[in-house]
Amino acid sequence: GEDVEQSLFLSVREGDSSVINCTYTDSSSTYLYWYKQEPGAGLQLLTYIFSNMDMKQDQRLTVLLNKKDKHLSLRIADTQTGDSAIYFCAESHSGAGSYQLTFGKGTKLSVIP
Amino acid sequence: SAVISQKPSRDICQRGTSLTIQCQVDSQVTMMFWYRQQPGQSLTLIATANQGSEATYESGFVIDKFPISRPNLTFSTLTVSNMSPEDSSIYLCSVDFSGRGTGELFFGEGSRLTVL
Numbered sequence: 001g002e003d004v005e006q007s008l009f010l011s012v013r014e015g016d017s018s019v020i021n022c023t024y025t026d027s028s029s030t031y032l033y034w035y036k037q038e039p040g041a042g043l044q045l046l047t048y049i050f051s052n053m054d055m056k057q058d059q060r061l062t063v064l065l066n067k068k069d070k071h072l073s074l075r076i077a078d079t080q081t082g083d084s085a086i087y088f089c090a091e092s093h094s095g096a097g098s099y100q101l102t103f104g105k106g107t108k109l110s111v112i113p
Numbered sequence: 114s115a116v117i118s119q120k121p122s123r124d125i126c127q128r129g130t131s132l133t134i135q136c137q138v139d140s141q142v143t144m145m146f147w148y149r150q151q152p153g154q155s156l157t158l159i160a161t162a163n164q165g166s167e168a169t170y171e172s173g174f175v176i177d178k179f180p181i182s183r184p185n186l187t188f189s190t191l192t193v194s195n196m197s198p199e200d201s202s203i204y205l206c207s208v209d210f211s212g213r214g215t216g217e218l219f220f221g222e223g224s225r226l227t228v229l
Contacts, residue, residue, distance in 0.1 A: 004155070031216050042117070042205055042220035043156070088155065092216040101216050103155040 004104035006089050011110045018076040020107045022089030025070065029091040032065060033101065034074045037086045046074070046087075076109075084111045119206055119221035126228050131194045134224045136206030141186035146218065147179070150203040159204075162189045196228045 006022040024032070033048040049056045049063045049072075056063045062075040076083055086106040093100060116139045126132050136145060144163060148156040159179055160168040168181040182190045193200050203223040211217045 033216065035218075035220075040222075042222040043207075043218075045217055045219065048217060090216075100158060100161075101156075101218065103157075105153070105155040 004089055004091055004102050006087075006104040006107050008105065009108050009110070011112060012079050013112050014079060014081055016079055018074075018079045018083065018109055018111075020074045020076075020087050020089075020109065022072040022074075022104055023070055024072065024089070024091045024102075026091055026093055026102070027070065028093055031092045032063075032072050033088075033090040033092070034061075034063065034072075035088040035090060035103075037088065037106065039085075043088065079109075079111050081111045081113055084109055117206060117208060117219055117221040119204075119224050121224055122222065123225040124227070126196050126226060128197055128228060130196055131192055132196065132226060133190050133192045134204050134206075136189045136191070136221055138187045138208055140210070142208040142210065143186070144209060145183065145189045146207045146209075147181065147189070147191045148205040148207060148220075150205060150223070152201070156205065159191070193226065196226070198228045201226055201228045 003025045012018045030051055031048050034046045035043040036046050037043045047058050047061055049065050054065050060077045064073045086108050088106045089104040090101045118137045120135045146161055147159040149159050150156045158171050159174045160170045162168045162181050162183040164183045164186050178194050180192045203225045205223045206221040207218040
């Protein structure tokens with residue numbers, strides 16, 4: 001079956017850049033996503049990238065996709081304390097008339113003031 | 114973005130009992146999804162709830178354990194039946210509002226269940 005792997009923890013200083021990495025196994029993935037979960041809250045979609053793209057930038061967020069290596073990364077520029085959260089990587093594949101997502105276990109980002 | 118409300122937000126339950134979680138969306142959607150997030154784990158899709166038809170369950174999840182209702186396009190319920198401590202999890206309702214079927218899911222805040 002599909003598998004999505006990501007490191008569990010990342011700690012950075014405020015103002016530095018954060019890079020969260022993810023690998024996946026499903027070569028037929030259509031979309032890849034980054035979700036953010038703040039303490040006690042549901043998941044919030046940050047951004048997603050179509051599998052035929054290799055980069056997407058949205059303000060402080062940059063997503064890089066290396067389809068050959070099945071590697072996805074999320075770079076957060078000028079990391080702030082409000083960015084402290086768990087970040088989930090997910091990939092989708094079509095099924096049952098819609099896209100079904102497989103999530104990684106999440107990377108807990110801690111931002112040190 | 115639309116609002117997804119879940120009730121209860123948290124509950125402590127006794128082994129062997131059942132609990133129904135409600136999910137209310139403030140706009141009509143075709144598909145609603147129920148996920149489980151076990152402690153320290155990723156999200157796992159339980160089932161897809163379609164209005165007017167039976168829910169579609171993922172491998173490892175069965176209707177007898179997780180019955181789902183979808184009476185209209187804005188509401189769904191998930192029941193966790195005959196609970197055991199292994200069912201202690203956060204249960205999340207989600208929808209794809211984009212209409213493009215691209216998996217841009219919006220999530221409720223989740224229902225955190227603790228089974229004693």
